[in-house]
Amino acid sequence: MSDFDPIEEVIEALQAGQMIVLVDERAVDVDGSELVGEGELMMIAELADSNSVHFLARHAGGPVYVAAETSHLEKLGLDAASAGATGPRGASYMVPVNARDVEGTGVSAHERALTIRRLADPESTPRDFVQPGHVTPIAAQSGGTLRRAGHTEGSVDLARLATFSPPVAVLASILDDDGEVASTPYLLNFATRHGLKIATLRDLIAYRSRSEKLVNLEARARMPTRHGEFTTYAYRSLVDGSPYIALVMGEVDDGEPTLVRMHSCCVTGDALGSNLCDCGEQLQAAMAMIAAEGRGVIVYIQSHEGRGIGVLHKLKAYELQQEQGLDTIEANHALGLPADSRDYGIGAQVLQDLGLRELRLLTNNPRKRVGLDGYGLRVVEQVAIAANPNPHNIRYLRTKRDRMGHSTLLEEGDRSDAQSA
Template identity: 70%
Template sequence: MLDFNTIEEVVEDLQNGRMVVLVDECEAVGEGVLVMLAEQATATSVNFMTRCASSPPVVAASRKHLKALELHLQVSKAHEPMDASIMVSVNARAIAGTGVSAQDRAATIRKLADPDSVPEDFVQPGHVTPLQAQPGGVLRRAGHTEASVDLAQMADCQPVALIAAILDEAGALADASYLLDFAREHDLKITTIHDLIAHRRRTEKLIRLEAQSPMPTRYGEFTAYAYRSLVDDNPYLALVYGEVADGRDTLVRMHSGCLTGDALGSLLCDCGEQLAQSMQLIAAEGRGVIVYIQHHEGRGIGILHKLKAYELQQQQGLDTIEANHALGHPMDSRDYGIGAQVLYDLGLRRVRFLTNNPKKRVGLDAYGLTVVEQVPIEAAPNPHNIRYLTTKRDKMGHALLLKRPAAEDENHAKSA
């Protein structure tokens, strides 16, 4: 789209001390933020962000940088919005005022970006809130926090950025049209997270192929490709059936590992049945890929915490989301950016996505993949998992019809 600037143009403006506008979607209502390098913050820039964006600026920084300053999460991740990592607010110890003024905030922001700062340079709580970016940046999580830190690093500066959400006159999140007008009015460059992901995908690779071997299965002969993430060292296993690098639409299942469902035959979820159906469908089609993500166990909380969540569901009547929150975990902490890189590395470009979860496909086009179809994959509910499946449909937006076998006893479902 001609109205948006290139990543190179945006980085150049950041290096020259200017602000830029960063948008998460170029054609939809979505959040846009003002971004500048935190080390160049002044009272004037802080005041501009507050007045023109209509929201208080916050500091986005890498996990490593915030850890060195011994800054901690404000609340448990179970209660953080949109998987954000919000840290305890701070003031620079050296400021003379209360920390509220634009001058004081700018001093705190610059101190947060200073590579020579130490934990003793700050007091908590204060009036500047840091946000923690995920390692791997937008190739792991396509958020404004990660994107702004990525841009700061691409500008050869400290991994610390100053951002402020842009609101419209009604106080709502501005849409793309408003954001384009805002950028033109203030003579600011504007780009999208989509374009940043595409840029990084072209110039960086965060996976490494470790092994490749034929794998005969009861559904046919697949080829197993074992990848390792260079971000967190986690394995990603791709099971490939047939020729998938020919540019044609390809069936794909991004499967979160589930020891209890996949290997032990648990009836508390539908994971094992979805994996089996995926392999059957792909074998019948003659081509396709399953990316098996082992560390996604329990939507990212691990096998021990998943079993603790089961215990809470049985003893206290909590649903799967409530149990996660009770244990201090978010509803869903999975990300699929590295899995998307695996698919791209295998030569896929157009995918038919085997999933009931619409969130799995969000943002995949930025990784060079076009989702041409979402193919539902639904197992028949049983008395043990009907509540779990209902929760996924009603609270997580999964496309499930939950058609029950005619002979199934309704009383069992009510007591599950």
């Protein structure tokens, strides 16, 4: 029996005006190390009052935010905290605000509750707020947890599922008695102590995946390759319109664990033959491994170019690496971008539409395994792809191994330092 409550019960609790605890037990740092839990205390914004805001501030311990869809925050004329302002896990923060009709400084529980309710009011306009203030809005990505599996999106998803419109939530990070990120056992005890429902992002994502479909099959065609004939399935995301191409060989909907590669588009490596990465080699290796087994799937994700930053930013990162000696993570950070902003929710829907449930995942990246586990798919095995280092990509491969936790299978003195790079 699970320690967590069913999503249906969590939705009912929110509709009744109660707080809940939302846990990201899949959380992983950029270096690949697993975090201990990460939990948020959450409630519906339009039901906030001084007592609930005081409870959030006193018992959670972390900052209090108001989460809403980007379109709603844009309607209210709210500004990003700075250009491209994101938190460490990709959340987008706005400039803190006060409701214009707040009579004091806006910092009291009563005044913050008023501002929170104004942010959730469908009749509010930009004239109803002043900046800066004491309540920080935070923008959820379109598509919610099926696009980005974060607390921000999770809280807005739950507000929408609880039939509040606009779906706006209040959330605060739960810290333990030492002021550190609370562990899952602490969060379970916290929920029991305060009589709150507790749920995981994993269960929320699975709930949405069962009840919603966010991809549409646009075309299907046979594609002969050097590795044999694949069938291509061309999907379009109903969230942002981006394409997802599935290469399928053999019968993959028979219930047996299927060899799967989630491949991030890499124009420079896949199409131009760049030696600065190992992407093209990994794609060809995956196709060969699937052909050898006679069955499997590759999902080619165009929006994942450059670990999610796009080809132009990737080339700027290359420039910083070559001129300033930065590694791939440092270069992204120097551009104000995360080390890895990829999400696998829509790709997981492609796999589900193809009839897959259990995967043998072709990857060296532990984040991919964790990322797919939350979407109603079960990774029964992680199958590594051997790296083939060269003088141009040896540092890149070492960075992925040492700082991002990749199992790149570098051996023998990193292949004699890639033949004396």
